[in-house]
Amino acid sequence: MTPAPAALVRTIPLLRCPLCGDRLGPTEAGVECGGGHSFDRARGGHLTLLGARGRRFPGDSAEQVAARERVLGHGVFDGVADALAEVATGAVGAVARPVLLDAGAGTGFYLDRVVDALHRRVAPGGDAMEAVGEPLGIGTELSVAAARRLARVNPLVAALVVDTWDGLPLRDAGVDLVQVVFAPRNPAEFARVLRPGGTLVVAVPGPGHLEPLRSRVGMLAPAADKAERLDTHLAAGFDPGPVRVVDVTTTVPAAIAADLALMGPSGVHLGRAGVERAIGSGDGPVRVHVEVRTFRRSLQE
Numbered sequence: 327m328t329p330a331p332a333a334l335v336r337t338i339p340l341l342r343c344p345l346c347g348d349r350l351g352p353t354e355a356g357v358e359c360g361g362g363h364s365f366d367r368a369r370g371g372h373l374t375l376l377g378a379r380g381r382r383f384p385g386d387s388a389e390q391v392a393a394r395e396r397v398l399g400h401g402v403f404d405g406v407a408d409a410l411a412e413v414a415t416g417a418v419g420a421v422a423r424p425v426l427l428d429a430g431a432g433t434g435f436y437l438d439r440v441v442d443a444l445h446r447r448v449a450p451g452g453d454a455m456e457a458v459g460e461p462l463g464i465g466t467e468l469s470v471a472a473a474r475r476l477a478r479v480n481p482l483v484a485a486l487v488v489d490t491w492d493g494l495p496l497r498d499a500g501v502d503l504v505q506v507v508f509a510p511r512n513p514a515e516f517a518r519v520l521r522p523g524g525t526l527v528v529a530v531p532g533p534g535h536l537e538p539l540r541s542r543v544g545m546l547a548p549a550a551d552k553a554e555r556l557d558t559h560l561a562a563g564f565d566p567g568p569v570r571v572v573d574v575t576t577t578v579p580a581a582i583a584a585d586l587a588l589m590g591p592s593g594v595h596l597g598r599a600g601v602e603r604a605i606g607s608g609d610g611p612v613r614v615h616v617e618v619r620t621f622r623r624s625l626q627e
């Protein structure tokens with residue numbers, strides 16, 4: 327049996343059993359709680375910690391994950407990754423060994439960038455913080471296809487297969503920063519796992535995101551009042567902080583535009599042939615408009 331990845335070993339003391347809430351300890355094959363619930367590590371290195379209801383949704387398919395990898399590899403969302411890295415460094419850069427949770431981390435593209443930025447940060451006075459400040463990234467993801475890649479994205483990242491809506495298999499107040507990038511939100515759980523004063527970072531699409539592609543191929547439009555609803559939902563337990571806006575229009579080849587349409591929730595009902603017909607050939611513009619909203623975990627309940 328291959329040994330557990332170092333990042334997973336560091337994560338285990340922060341975990342709790344998804345079935346009974348007891349703390350989890352390491353075993354040779356994975357983890358186990360005092361009540362005898364055991365969870366084996368997959369060969370790829372990720373650990374599946376689903377709750378009593380088990381798996382209710384498959385998560386992104388291997389095809390959607392591959393499309394997303396091509397889009398991210400093309401750099402379409404680099405501006406979002408840079409913004410997240412800056413926000414995280416500002417929020418927890420002074421914490422010695424910060425613990426970051428990316429809920430719905432996908433293949434780990436954003437978590438990798440954020441963890442790397444924190445790893446390279448420099449202490450006040452100019453000393454590199456690599457030795458004393460090694461961050462830990464915990465990525466949770468429902469899709470097994472994505473979790474396999476997440477487990478390999480960065481040696482400082484641990485991969486857990488989790489359904490955010492069913493709760494997080496993490497102990498109370500063990501996390502310094504939670505980030506959620508275009509993924510399901512569970513504010514009560516985010517508040518529970520964050521330490522008081524910790525930071526929640528939520529990236530949501532802004533008006534006109536992915537236009538004109540979105541209209542042309544008939545992708546689902548994000549709800550217009552999404553940002554307002556987000557603030558309302560997060561009101562209990564969080565104080566709203568600054569908002570960063572990323573708004574760039576780039577030119578992408580037709581194949582990347584098709585991947586953009588197919589990688590998200592619309593990909594399920596759009597067929598590749600229809601998408602490619604709607605896009606045509608040649609390069610075209612696409613707007614990336616994303617709001618990166620920050621919230622501070624209240625110091626009192």
Ligand SMILES: [Zn+2]
Nearest residue numbers: 343346359363
């Ligand atoms: Zn248990």
